[in-house]
Amino acid sequence: MKLLDEILQYNKKFVAEEKYKEFETTKFPNKKLVILTCMDTRLIELLPKAMNVGNGDVKIVKNAGALVTHPFGSIMRSLLVAVYQLKAKEVLVIGHYDCGMSGMKADDVIENMYDRGIKKETIDTLNYSGINVNEWLKGFENVHESVSHSVNVIKNHPLLPNDIPVHGLVIDPKTGKLDLIVNGYED
Numbered sequence: 155m156k157l158l159d160e161i162l163q164y165n166k167k168f169v170a171e172e173k174y175k176e177f178e179t180t181k182f183p184n185k186k187l188v189i190l191t192c193m194d195t196r197l198i199e200l201l202p203k204a205m206n207v208g209n210g211d212v213k214i215v216k217n218a219g220a221l222v223t224h225p226f227g228s229i230m231r232s233l234l235v236a237v238y239q240l241k242a243k244e245v246l247v248i249g250h251y252d253c254g255m256s257g258m259k260a261d262d263v264i265e266n267m268y269d270r271g272i273k274k275e276t277i278d279t280l281n282y283s284g285i286n287v288n289e290w291l292k293g294f295e296n297v298h299e300s301v302s303h304s305v306n307v308i309k310n311h312p313l314l315p316n317d318i319p320v321h322g323l324v325i326d327p328k329t330g331k332l333d334l335i336v337n338g339y340e341d
C-alpha cells in the first residue's frame with residue numbers, strides 16, 4: 155500500500171473511533187506562547203514533552219533550522235499573526251544541536267539538484283535574475299549564533315510590540331535538555 159493510502163485508511167479509523175476527543179482545544183495558545191523551531195524529526199514529540207507543552211498550549215512555527223532568513227518572509231508573518239491575532243505574549247526560538255542546517259553547504263545542495271535533473275542553466279538564470287541561490291540555500295556554522303541572530307531579527311522587527319519578550323534556546327535532540335542562549339526578560 156502506498157504511503158498516502160495508508161495515511162487515509164488510518165485516518166478514517168481515527169475519526170470513526172473518535173480518537174480526536176482527547177485533543178480538543180481552541181486556536182488560542184493556553185500558555186500565550188509562540189515557538190519557532192526546526193522541522194527535525196527527532197523534535198516532533200520530544201520538544202513538546204521536554205517542555206511540558208501539550209495540544210492547545212502553544213503555537214509552533216517550524217522550518218529548516220529555526221531560521222528567520224527574511225524579516226518580511228512567512229516565518230516573521232506567522233510570528234506576528236500569533237502575537238496580534240492569537241494572543242501570544244512571548245516568543246521562543248529553539249534551535250538544536252546536530253541540525254541538518256548546521257554546516258550545510260549550498261554547493262552540496264546544488265550538486266544534488268544537478269543529480270536529480272535540475273539544469274545548470276536554470277541555476278545560472280536564477281543567479282542572473284538577481285536571486286543569489288547560494289546565499290538562499292546556505293545553512294549556518296554555529297547554532298548558538300544562529301539562534302541569537304533569529305532572536306535579534308524578531309526582537310528588533312519594526313512591527314513587533316516592545317513588550318514581547320523574545321527568548322533563544324538550543325535543545326539536545328537526544329535528551330531534550332534545553333540550553334538558554336537569550337533570556338528575553340533581561341532586555
Ligand SMILES: [Zn+2]
Nearest residue numbers: 192194253254
Ligand atoms: Zn534542525
